Amino acid sequence: MKAIVTVMLKTGVLDPQGKAIGHALHNLGFAGVGEVRMGKVIELELAETDAARARQEAEEMARKLLANPVIESFKVEILA
Amino acid sequence: MQAALLLFPGINRERDMIQAVRQSFGRAPAIVWHKETELPAGTDLVILPGGFSFGDYLRCGAMAAHSPVMRAVREHAGRGGYVLGVCNGFQILTEAGLLPGALLRNAGLRFLSMETRLSVERADTVFTRNWAPGAVFRAPMAHGDGNYTARTETLDRLEGEGLVAFRYADENRNGSARRIAGVFSPNLRVLGLMPHPEDLVDPLLGGTDGKPLFDSLAAA
Secondary structure, three states, X not given: OEEEEEXXXXXXXXXXXXXXXXXXXXXXXXXXXXXXXXXXXXXEEOOOOOHHXXXXXXXXXXXXXXXXXXOEEEEEEEEO | OOEEEEEOOOEOOHHHHHHHHHXXXXXXXXXXXXXXXXXXXXXXXXXXXXXXXXXXXXXXXXXXXXXXXXXXXXXXXXXXXXXXXXXXXXXXHHHOOOOOOEEEOOOOOOOEEEEEEEEEOOOOOOOOOOXXXXXEXXXXXXXXXXXXXXXXXXXXXXXXXXXXXXXXXXXXXXXXXXXXXXXXXXXXXXXXXXXXXXXXXXXXXXXXXXXXHHHHXXXX
């Protein structure tokens, strides 16, 4: 199975890269852009064939390494 | 004081650190590769120098925090052993959970390579006793991710329990919460800081402002 882990800075944590991207978009003329936040997407190929267990496994990986719980939140999506 | 210096791939500030330790301790630290599972017998102080361990992949220090040697460092800290992490070493210690908080990208996004001034928040620890209380000293800094952050409760606890080691005394260029440049563990035996005291320990290099850190440790 494939797991997609999306890691984002928690709400309230300053995201200077998102801010810089927002500024650049405004400079390009995209006047309607509000807040921009930047994160990471990590694709995992898993040997596990059960979707629920694959999700558990990916969540454990996110807690232990892929995300830093002090500053980041994550969500896991399982693809068959 | 017997020191062991950890080497991870991508670390590049170990020579300055070795020189600072040699000068104050009278001998160089043992060098320990990250794949080792034990520290040399008799190690009192573990040092994590600066650099870009594992290319800063994922997050600064995230990979190094899970290296084999870090299990031994955890045990060492658990026994009350001393640990010093500078710059990337500080980032590794927060990622390993040995110090609270995290280091975010600098608020202005720029890599900051310049001199800063630090205030010594307490001069009664094994790391800082050779400074006068309230001393301010010069320290070079060189980092892209030095913006210290932690939950508000954690910051309050750090301040309440006197665990803030150093604060930026001039400009807070990287945006650190409460100007924090370095923190102690609750038992005051683990210290992490972003600037580099080890780079200012010789008059030939412009001063000895950072030497009290190493002289303090040498006397322990």
